[in-house]
Amino acid sequence: MKALRVVLAVQSREYIEPLLDYLHGSEYAKRIRVTAFSQPDAFYQYMREPIDGKMPDAVVGEAVFFEGWRQREESRVSCFLLSEEGRSEPGVVPLRKYQPVSHLLETIWDECRRRLDGDIRMSSREETMVVGFVSASGGAGKTTAALNAAKQLGGAGYSVFYLNMETADSSSLFTPTVEGMTGLSRLLYDMKTQGTYDLGSAAAYSIRQHDFKADIFQPLANRKEIAEMSYTESCELIHVLARTGQYDVIIVDTDAELNARTEAVLKTGSRLIWLLSDDLISMHKCRLRLNQLQISNKDGYDMLLDKTLFVLNRCAGEQVNDLPYEGMTLHGILPYIPSWKQMDREELMLNSPIYQREIRKLCRMLLNEDAVALEEPVRA
Numbered sequence: 001m002k003a004l005r006v007v008l009a010v011q012s013r014e015y016i017e018p019l020l021d022y023l024h025g026s027e028y029a030k031r032i033r034v035t036a037f038s039q040p041d042a043f044y045q046y047m048r049e050p051i052d053g054k055m056p057d058a059v060v061g062e063a064v065f066f067e068g069w070r071q072r073e074e075s076r077v078s079c080f081l082l083s084e085e086g087r088s089e090p091g092v093v094p095l096r097k098y099q100p101v102s103h104l105l106e107t108i109w110d111e112c113r114r115r116l117d118g119d120i121r122m123s124s125r126e127e128t129m130v131v132g133f134v135s136a137s138g139g140a141g142k143t144t145a146a147l148n149a150a151k152q153l154g155g156a157g158y159s160v161f162y163l164n165m166e167t168a169d170s171s172s173l174f175t176p177t178v179e180g181m182t183g184l185s186r187l188l189y190d191m192k193t194q195g196t197y198d199l200g201s202a203a204a205y206s207i208r209q210h211d212f213k214a215d216i217f218q219p220l221a222n223r224k225e226i227a228e229m230s231y232t233e234s235c236e237l238i239h240v241l242a243r244t245g246q247y248d249v250i251i252v253d254t255d256a257e258l259n260a261r262t263e264a265v266l267k268t269g270s271r272l273i274w275l276l277s278d279d280l281i282s283m284h285k286c287r288l289r290l291n292q293l294q295i296s297n298k299d300g301y302d303m304l305l306d307k308t309l310f311v312l313n314r315c316a317g318e319q320v321n322d323l324p325y326e327g328m329t330l331h332g333i334l335p336y337i338p339s340w341k342q343m344d345r346e347e348l349m350l351n352s353p354i355y356q357r358e359i360r361k362l363c364r365m366l367l368n369e370d371a372v373a374l375e376e377p378v379r380a
Helices: 013-024 040-048 063-067 101-115 142-155 183-193 231-243 260-268 280-296 301-306 338-342 346-350 353-367
Strands: 004-009 032-037 058-062 078-083 093-096 129-134 160-164 207-209 214-216 249-253 271-277 308-315 332-335
Touching (some): 004 101, 032 101, 040 063, 058 101, 063 078, 101 207, 129 260, 142 271, 142 346, 231 249, 271 280, 271 353, 338 346
Parallel strands (some): 004 032, 004 058, 078 093, 160 214, 271 308, 308 332
Antiparallel strands (some): 207 214
8 A cells, every 4th residue: 555645733833743753763654644734724725735736645633623624525535533532523533632653643544544445455355254253151262262363354454343242341351441432332322313324434433452453342331231232233233334344354252142142143244253162061052052043043054054163262282072063073273371360461362472373374264365274173
């Protein structure tokens, strides 16, 4: 992708100069070219008559600059609103003015890469792939696996949305709190009251999580909102995100309980990662869940199995317990990382080289790109 042409419009020179100094010495020096303005009149003149006749790819500015820019709606330029609280407004991407410069530049780069024609996707896939991480038993490591998968795909250049649909959002351990951002709560409200089923962008509702390189919703303060979602509402939420066209992959994290949200993921998912633990209870619960799904969904059961990858997680060595059914295929093995039990920093769970290596293999299988066959598990 060619260098982005970005206009920075901020009244304070004390803000502009350190940002430019950082940019020129960073990895973004060749990716982003910035023209800065501290006076609204000079900014308006430039946007009416760019020096080289070419409009910028993005404008990052304070509200006072947008208020007097009459041609903004016709310009088709990506707009980022800088404010101390990260204020959200229609048609602009909210940005907190004071945050690490590296995060700010990464947000601008990622959002522009998604929006620019010809660079919306790295892959040739016409539709967004929805990947559900499911399990029949709690404690199988769904969230850890899902977040690591998001990180590997995001790091490879794919546009990723991580959607947590658990009743108790275990990913909130990794997720920053942004004041004034209502996110999923606001989207659910808009869907009910305004019929917001086709979004041009998810930017007004989502935030960027830099640790695992994906867009996310800020965790709900009132988990009752998601606990009460119906099957239809859950399906529609996934479809709304997919229809934005912003994402190559939407990763959905679910409850072990077979509730309306989990059933929606089983139905709408393009692929399912079904995690098993190498213990008798996990295998038994998996068999019971599959039996339940076969009875309740006779017509769609074979299709569900066709899109499912069964993966043994937290494997400490040789596989001891038999799979729930004879002839059942195990598609992957993710290792047990003993040091995770002694960790006092949650981000270390996203940085195990051994675990990430196996997650990359799983991602290649998901995308059907340079798929690497995993060794068959050794049975006792």
